[in-house]
Amino acid sequence: MSLLSDSGMPIEQISRLVGHSGTTATELVYRKQIRPEVEDGATAMDVIFPSAGA
Incomplete structure (x- = not known):
């Protein structure tokens, strides 16, 4: 599953895929x-x- 995450698959899709x-x-x-x-x-x-001080 880390390969899917690394390739940009959204966490919601990975979640459904793994059940x-x-x-x-x-x-x-x-x-x-x-x-x-x-x-x-x-x-x-x-x-x-942006922060006010930057």
Whole structure:
């Protein structure tokens, strides 16, 4: 499943593929693989909402 995550498949689709009822279990199992997605999201939010001091 990490290959699917690395190739850009959304966590929701991976979750359904492996038979999880939601994304929570999938996120726990594949936390290391989805970490870049979380970091990308945080970077995008920094661009959208820059800090007042920057």
